Amino acid sequence: VIDKIIEEKVDFVIHSGDLFETARPSPIALLTFQKGLLKLKGSGIPMYAIAGNHDIVIRNDSIPPQVIFKKLGLKVISPINTNYMHGDIFIAGLPFYPSSQVKNLKSKLAELSKKAANHEKSILVLHQGIDKYFGYNYELEIGDLPDNFNYYALGHIHNYVNDNFGKGKLVYPGSGEIWNIKELKDYHENGKGFVIVDMDNEKPLVKRVKIDIPREFIRRSLDYNDLESGISGIKETIKDFDKKPILDLDIHNIESDTNRVYEMINEELGDLSLMIRPTFNMAGEEDLDVIINQSESLGPDDLLKEQLGNYGDESVIRLGLDLYHFLSKDKIEESEDI
Numbered sequence: 001v002i003d004k005i006i007e008e009k010v011d012f013v014i015h016s017g018d019l020f021e022t023a024r025p026s027p028i029a030l031l032t033f034q035k036g037l038l039k040l041k042g043s044g045i046p047m048y049a050i051a052g053n054h055d056i057v058i059r060n061d062s063i064p065p066q067v068i069f070k071k072l073g074l075k076v077i078s079p080i081n082t083n084y085m086h087g088d089i090f091i092a093g094l095p096f097y098p099s100s101q102v103k104n105l106k107s108k109l110a111e112l113s114k115k116a117a118n119h120e121k122s123i124l125v126l127h128q129g130i131d132k133y134f135g136y137n138y139e140l141e142i143g144d145l146p147d148n149f150n151y152y153a154l155g156h157i158h159n160y161v162n163d164n165f166g167k168g169k170l171v172y173p174g175s176g177e178i179w180n181i182k183e184l185k186d187y188h189e190n191g192k193g194f195v196i197v198d199m200d201n202e203k204p205l206v207k208r209v210k211i212d213i214p215r216e217f218i219r220r221s222l223d224y225n226d227l228e229s230g231i232s233g234i235k236e237t238i239k240d241f242d243k244k245p246i247l248d249l250d251i252h253n254i255e256s257d258t259n260r261v262y263e264m265i266n267e268e269l270g271d272l273s274l275m276i277r278p279t280f281n282m283a284g285e286e287d288l289d290v291i292i293n294q295s296e297s298l299g300p301d302d303l304l305k306e307q308l309g310n311y312g313d314e315s316v317i318r319l320g321l322d323l324y325h326f327l328s329k330d331k332i333e334e335s336e337d338i
Helices: 002-007 027-042 065-072 099-116 181-190 226-239 260-273 284-293 300-311 313-329 332-337
Strands: 013-014 047-049 083-086 090-095 121-127 149-157 161-164 167-172 192-198 203-210 217-223 244-254 273-284
Touching: 002 027, 027 065, 090 099, 099 121, 099 313, 167 192, 192 300, 217 226, 226 244, 226 260, 260 273, 300 313, 313 332
Parallel strands: 013 047, 090 121, 121 149, 149 167, 217 244, 244 273
Antiparallel strands: 083 090, 161 167, 192 203
């Protein structure tokens, strides 16, 4: 991506969050980004960035890993420093806000909208789910966005979205890699990549730049009764890959503790893959799954909303959803903070 950006001779770069998978990235991840940032700096291209839900700790006085790179020229957009001027372009934004803090988010967006009104060209940078594009687990409704910016540089959704909004364009460029089985359809239609935005016109012109994904995304279904053979087949497939793949594994007919199965998979495939996403189905569950899939089934978010709706308080529902999503990703500290 960095090399393509430099080839295109852009004026500046915006990254809309989730630069890292975690708020405590590995030294290799930090070094990899540092090399990319220095390449941009050497070509005279500044970079503006916000923190996403993955690379931020939602706690008072916490700082995202992006801050480490400020002295190398990274221009971090934060609640304390919400805006910059790049020539005649007003660039403003906020890091990720969970749905339990949406009232505060809306208040800050109103402040940024007032500032943008004083500029002919403006960009809003956010890392939020919006109802129109995100489905049930969103933080903002489309009407909550101020409509007086020219361009909306959004992050959070892994698929590509390019839409008209207000007097300009709203874009989610999507993730740089396939991270989830749900992204495959979008990948086949739109590829992975980034966008180049021309702000010289009355309405911004958006050009999609596709990139080759750096690693394989592999989906496999394994039977517990033939697990060793299945794992051996995967090992044979991925052992000579240049880049470690992401594995999405569906293991069915399990007759024992899933922890033991996970340990076995991790022991055999962990060093050969970047990430393993397992789904476990116990023996006897197959018929039940078919019945559930054939009905108008509710997902966990819907069930939470339905149960917590009895309190008659939207903030309680948002709190429950935030806790569920952090806990399901083992983000214990963030859950405790919420």
